[in-house]
Amino acid sequence: MEKKRYERPHIVKLDSGMPGKFGMRNDSPPTTHIDGVAVTELVEKYGSPLFVISEHTIRSTYRKAYKAFSTRYPKVQFAWSYKTNYLPAVCNVFHQEGSWAEVVSGFEYDKALANGVDPGKIIFNGPGKTASELMKAAENGSLIHIDHLDELYLLTDLAGEMKRKPLVAIRVNMDTGIYPMWDRFGFNYENGQAWDALNKIMLSGKLELVGLHTHIGTFILGANAYGVAASKLADLALGLQQKFNHTIRYIDMGGGFASKNTLKGSYLPGADTNPTFDDYAEAITTALVNSGFKPESLPLLILETGRALIDEAGYIITSVLANKRLSTGRRATIIDAGVNLLFTAFWYQHPVTPAQGFSQYREENTIYGPLCMNIDCVRESINLPLLNKGDKLVIHYTGAYNLTQWMQFITLRPNVVIIDPDGTAHLIRQNESNDSVSSLEKTPDYLIGIK
């Protein structure tokens, strides 16, 4: 007699309270394949946990974003935000699609050069650029976005030693009606700091002002804030024309667009409620087109969005290590991917789906990672099928920031693969080993050996 498929015995009490207004379906259709490649096959070949990047999703998301802007505005340029995900394979997909590079450190700047990006298409942001980094970027003709007066003075001094005039923009912070207002980067619009910096640049004659930049925040759920920001930058640009007869080449609206992830505390899934690229594009382009630029002299519109372009392309495949009961009777599941790999679990409710079919029975779970740290919680509350040790799960929307903010903490970091549009997986970052980690460590002679 053929044996039946086993499932844990399960009982759940029925609550007959009022139905929730925000009641959602709580089943989880299994994710057995990613871009046509079986999850089981990926785990067999590359191990668990495993980061998986979908090239198809990157390209289709980028094209959707580009279309949203380019159908509303004549000159649009995206610049890939390296800090969001700077694996060379990922960056080069964006560069192949036409993105410039947006970097925020000398390390990232060199990565962009190594990827073959034309230095003139690298935007150098950030508050921590060193003198040598500024020199290098300026000599290469990269676009330097000045963050503070000390940097402005330093670059003005360095300009005297250079063969070419540094190409610069200033970063402007402003009140766009949202909270929190990011005023730690750049020069303030409302109190006149921005004009002060622009006057200094124009009057020094040593720097070539080519653009204006802002970046109003992160995961911005109100697209209209971008309209306010675009109007304020347009006001500065038009003021420069009037005061100095100087035309800037571009307005850089930065990033901060929300992905489909769901912020903790949200009632409804982000995929259903967060603004779309069209919402952001409509707010920004309408503000620019209506701002007073002559139609033939509209500045290039640069966008540095990172998260919204890559989050949906990232997955983590993980295995169930154990399941247990907490003291309250609540089910807890321990998986082999923790917050060391999934930094964004601190603020998102990442969707988690099983990688194999199950019956219709579900139970409420807390998902913990494998780290011996109380903070290692991947989902506080999620309905999942009756999982057994060894079952596979897929964590969704993990493409942004996790592969740059992940930590070699307690355990080693795993393999990363990209699935090409033909459905072939390629290893794009090797898993760490004890040797790769300890090769950087030094032990003084007198501390070698235990006696």
Add this chain to the structure above:
Amino acid sequence: MKINENLAISESGFLFNPSTGESFTVNPIGAEIIELMKEGKTEAEISEKIIKSYEVDIKTLQKDLHDFSEILRHHQLLDQYEETKN
């Protein structure tokens, strides 16, 4: 460990406890185990029966059976008198 004999359980896994008025849903294997408990089968007998009909190893089953009985106790579905004797 003895299940409360007054429990009513349907084929579809709907379970009603007349002593408290509470209702539960049970998955098919859970319902099968409760029926076996109602018949007075011991844990060893239940394990033997389940192992014969399902694809499961003894260690996993023992762990899950223990967990299941803990949850039955949590929901006060075990015989109170028998429980106090233990």
